[in-house]
Amino acid sequence: MSLSAALTSRAAAAVDVRRAGRSATVSALMPLAAVVVLAALPFLVYAGVTDTLVNLFVLIALASMWNLLAGFGGLVSVGQQAYIGIGAYSVIAFAGQGVQPYLAILLAALTSVIFAVPTSWLAFRLRGDYFAVGTWVIAEVYRLVVVRVDSLGGASGKGLTGLAGIDQTLRGALTYWVALGLAFASIATCYLLLRGRLGLSLMAVRDEETAAGSAGIDVRRAKYLVYLVAAAGCGAAGGVITVSSLSVNPDAVFSVQWSAYMIFIVVIGGIGFIEGPLLGAVVFFALQQFLADYGSWYLVLLGAIGMAAALWLPGGLWGVMRDRTGLSLFPVGYHVRL
Template identity: 85%
Template structure:
C-alpha cells in the first residue's frame, strides 16, 4: 500500500457516512406523533374541521406527485388533471358496478396507470415546453371524450352511488382517513423511490439528460416510472375528491386549475425537496381559508405571491430554510461527518 493510499484509508476511517442527519431522527419522532394526532382527529374535532382538512391532504398528495414529476424527473406537466379526472370517473364507474366507493379509490389509481402507459408513449415524444403544452392538450382530449359518454353523465356529470347507506358522521370520518392515508402514501412513495438507485438516476436525468444517458442510465425508463407513479397518485386524489363531494363534473375535475394549484404549491414550498409540497400546501391552504371571500383579489394575491417566490426564492421556502438550518425531514442523500463530531 502506498503512502497516499494509507492516508486516504485513514481519512475514510475517520468519517461517518449515514443516510440520515441527527436532526432527521428527532423530526421523524415528531412527525409520527403528528400523524397519530391527525389520525385521532375525527374522534375529538367537529366534522367541519375534518372536512376542511380533506382538501389539505388532497393538495399535499397532488403537489407531491407534481414535484416528483417535475422537481426530480424534470418533466414539467400542465396536464396532470387528466389523471385526476380519470380517477374521479373511475370511482363513479366502479361504484355503479357495485364496488364500495372507498375500495374504488385504489382501483382508480390502478386504472390511471393503465391509461398512463399508452399516454406516456405519446407524451414522451415531446420535449421541454412542447411536453408541458402537450400534456395539457392530452388532458383536454380526455375531458372531451368523457363528456361524450352518457353512462357517466356526459357534460352534466354524475352523482356517486353506494354512499347513501352510510351514516353521515361515519362517512365523514372514513373520507378523512382515506385522504390522510393518500397524503401519507404519496409522501412515502416519493421518499422510497428517491432513496434508491432510481432516485439517483432521476436527479442525473433532471440535471443533464444526455450525460445521464452516456453513463448507462435508462432515461426513458426512469421518466416512465415517475410518470406512472404520478398518474396513480393523481388518480387516487381524484377518487378522494369524488367520495368527498359525492359527485363529479367534467369541467371542474379536468380543469387546468388543478395543475395551477400544484405548480403554485411546489414553487412557494420548494421544488426538488420532498418537504416542499408539505410546506407549500399548508401555506396555500391557509391563504385559501383567509382570502377566499375576496373574490378576484384572492387570485391576484396568489399570482403576486407566486411571482415573488419565483423571482426571489427560486428554491422555495424550504430551500431557504434548508440552507440556514440544514434541516432535512426526508433525507434521500448521504451525510458525511467526522466520527468525533
C-alpha cells in the same frame, strides 16, 4: 501492504458517509407524530373541520406527485388533471358496478396507471415546453371523450352511488382517514423512491439528461416509472375528491386549475424538496380559507405571491428554512464527515 494502499485505507476509514445527521433522525419523527394526532381529529373536532382538511390532504398528495415529476424527474407537466379526472370517473364507474366506493379509490389509481401507459408513449415524444403543452392537450382530449359518454353523465356529470347506507358522520370520518392516508402514502412513496438508486438517477436526469444517459442511466425508464407513480397518485386523489363531493363534473375534475394549484404549491413550498409540497400546501390552504371571499383580488394576490417566490425564493420557503436551520424531515441526500 504498500504505503499508498495503507494511506488510502486510513483515509477511507476517516471518512464517515451517512444518510442524515442525528438531528435529522430526530426531526423525522415529527411527521409520524403529526399523522397520529391528525388521525384522532374525527373524535376531537366537529365534522366541518375534518371535511375542510380533506381538501388540504388532497392538495398535499397532488403537489407531492407534481414535485416528483418536475422537481426530481424534470418533467414539467400541465396536464396531471387528466389522471384526476380518470380517477374520479373510475370511482363512479366501479361504484355503479357494485364496488364499494372506498375500495374503488384503489382501483382508480390502478386505472390511471393503465391509461398512463399509452399516454406516456405520446407525451414522451415531446421535450421541454412542448411536453408541458402536450400534457395539457392530452388532458383536454380525455375531457372531451368523457363528455361524450352518456353512461358517465355526459357534460353534466354524475352522482356517486354506494354510500347511501353509511351514516353521514361515519362517512365523513372514513373519507377524512382515506384522504389522510393518501397524503401520507404520497409523501412516503416519494421518500422511498428517492432514497434509492432511482432517486439518484432522477436527480441526474433532471440536472442534465444527456450527461445522465452517457453515465449509464436508463433515462427513459426513470422518467417512465415516475410518470406512472404520479398518475397513480393523481388518480387516487381524484377518487377521494369524488367520494368527498359525492358527484363528479367533467369541467371541474379535468380543469387545468388543478395543475395551477400544484405548480403554485410546489413553487412557494420548495421544488426539489419532499417537504416543499407539504409546507406549500399548508400555506396555499390558509390563503384559500382567509382570502377566498375577496373574489378577483384573491387570484391577484396568489399570482403576486407565486411570482415573488419564483424571483426571490428559488428554493421556496422550505429552502430558506433548511438553509437557516439545517432541518430535514425527509433526508434523501448524503452527508460526509471527516
